[in-house]
Amino acid sequence: MTVTQDAPARTDFVALAEELAERFGGRAAEHDAAGSFPHENVAELVSSGYTAMTVPREHGGGGAELEELCRAQETLATGCASTAFAVNMHVHGIAMIAGIGGPAAERAYRAIVDDGAVIAGGFSEPGVGGNWWHPTTKAEPVEGGYLLNGRKGFFTGFPAADLLFLSAARTDDRGLPEPVGFLVPKPERGVSVTAEWDAAGMRATGSHSLLLDDLFVADAHMVGQPGALPLMFMQGVHWAWCSFASVFLGIARGALETVVREQRGRTLHVLDRTVAHLPGVQFRVAEMRTRLAAAEAHLYQSVRADHDRAIAEDPLGHYIEMSVMKNSVCRLAHEVVSLAMQVQGGSALMSAHPLQRAYRDVVAGLLVPPNSDVTAEWAGKHALGVPVFAEPRWEG
Numbered sequence: 001m002t003v004t005q006d007a008p009a010r011t012d013f014v015a016l017a018e019e020l021a022e023r024f025g026g027r028a029a030e031h032d033a034a035g036s037f038p039h040e041n042v043a044e045l046v047s048s049g050y051t052a053m054t055v056p057r058e059h060g061g062g063g064a065e066l067e068e069l070c071r072a073q074e075t076l077a078t079g080c081a082s083t084a085f086a087v088n089m090h091v092h093g094i095a096m097i098a099g100i101g102g103p104a105a106e107r108a109y110r111a112i113v114d115d116g117a118v119i120a121g122g123f124s125e126p127g128v129g130g131n132w133w134h135p136t137t138k139a140e141p142v143e144g145g146y147l148l149n150g151r152k153g154f155f156t157g158f159p160a161a162d163l164l165f166l167s168a169a170r171t172d173d174r175g176l177p178e179p180v181g182f183l184v185p186k187p188e189r190g191v192s193v194t195a196e197w198d199a200a201g202m203r204a205t206g207s208h209s210l211l212l213d214d215l216f217v218a219d220a221h222m223v224g225q226p227g228a229l230p231l232m233f234m235q236g237v238h239w240a241w242c243s244f245a246s247v248f249l250g251i252a253r254g255a256l257e258t259v260v261r262e263q264r265g266r267t268l269h270v271l272d273r274t275v276a277h278l279p280g281v282q283f284r285v286a287e288m289r290t291r292l293a294a295a296e297a298h299l300y301q302s303v304r305a306d307h308d309r310a311i312a313e314d315p316l317g318h319y320i321e322m323s324v325m326k327n328s329v330c331r332l333a334h335e336v337v338s339l340a341m342q343v344q345g346g347s348a349l350m351s352a353h354p355l356q357r358a359y360r361d362v363v364a365g366l367l368v369p370p371n372s373d374v375t376a377e378w379a380g381k382h383a384l385g386v387p388v389f390a391e392p393r394w395e396g
């Protein structure tokens with residue numbers, strides 16, 4: 001982005017998200033239909049200071065805590081889920097990088113605050129899927145840095161990205177693959193788009209597929225020390241999974257608000273009252289509210305947990321708790337939007353109706369990490385005292 005902030009970072013990011021959601025909502029249908037990337041929305045996110053939300057205050061950012069981030073992202077998603085999801089890697093990614101600190105983080109703060117830089121992240125790869133801790137992208141050491149070769153899929157926000165947060169595997173001292181993270185300025189050479197994003201849901205996220213072909217990355221662009229990537233994830237997982245959940249909760253909240261507003265004023269020829277008077281509609285709306293309340297309670301209870309303590313006491317348990325929450329919230333959000341479709345009836349499927357976009361967008365919550373089967377397996381084992389990971393077998 002060449003846009004820069006108009007003013008110092010704001011502190012009321014939820015109020016800002018409300019303003020932006022209204023404008024973005026007006027453009028959402030058009031971008032969804034065209035599958036185009038909402039560059040003008042990202043420009044507003046940058047100029048308003050939204051993208052500096054999680055940069056620490058001492059580095060000129062908003063210093064937002066996790067709850068403010070989630071409330072803001074939830075609100076933004078009620079207007080345009082694609083935009084909220086596209087900026088999510090940026091706003092939670094910088095909070096995770098801040099947890100590791102070091103020169104890469106400080107350079108990122110400056111780029112975001114001074115130059116309006118936007119981050120997109122690529123961990124997912126064809127053939128690896130959501131098992132991001134096993135990257136097949138190779139990082140081969142060369143003088144001054146690494147050469148990266150591999151493929152990345154689902155690179156959300158790539159069209160607007162100035163900084164790419166990438167994972168790759170280098171070979172450690174024992175000859176084993178070791179995941180490493182890099183935060184690199186979007187290069188002129190070495191990265192090409194192999195397929196533009198064209199999907200049923202989250203159509204305006206520009207989640208392109210990429211080829212990394214001898215991409216040179218300087219040592220200085222490594223995030224933390226070699227091997228720090230899994231640690232960064234474990235220490236900052238609440239930023240990732242809570243913010244993901246907040247986006248999908250926002251889609252569900254938007255669907256409930258839409259469907260309630262519409263039934264209050266809607267009549268059918270066979271009725272002498274509005275559709276809102278039908279018991280079936282009332283029961284479903286009540287059910288939507290109940291599931292939404294459960295999702296909200298689970299998310300914000302997780303947001304407000306004492307993360308430092310939980311990580312110190314049981315890092316794997318904390319990771320699993322956050323993963324269970326994200327999956328539960330996204331499943332409930334999906335159910336809420338499905339109920340909204342039934343309340344609205346067949347008109348909900350028409351391309352002009354906002355619910356059909358919500359229905360296609362909310363499915364993505366079931367597909368993005370952490371994988372629900374892996375989460376269930378780990379959560380079940382952890383609760384039953386069965387080792388989550390296979391114990392090493394010693395030969396001889």
Ligand SMILES: Cc1cc2nc3c(=O)[nH]c(=O)nc-3n(C[C@H](O)[C@H](O)[C@H](O)COP(=O)(O)OP(=O)(O)OC[C@H]3O[C@@H](n4cnc5c(N)ncnc54)[C@H](O)[C@@H]3O)c2cc1C
Pocket residue numbers: 089121122123124125126127128129130131153154155156157201202205207364367368369371372373374
């Ligand atoms: C809209 C959208 C945007 C995204 N944006 C990004 C992004 O910006 N950056 C990024 O890095 N990724 C992104 N992703 C990708 C996401 O991180 C996942 O990697 C991806 O959705 C996995 O899809 P896959 O088809 O590769 O499934 P896979 O992960 O290959 O899964 C296929 C099947 O195998 C099962 N499975 C997979 N692994 C295991 C296992 N270990 N144990 C048991 N079962 C398993 C799954 O449950 C599923 O049924 C995005 C995805 C979507 C949908």
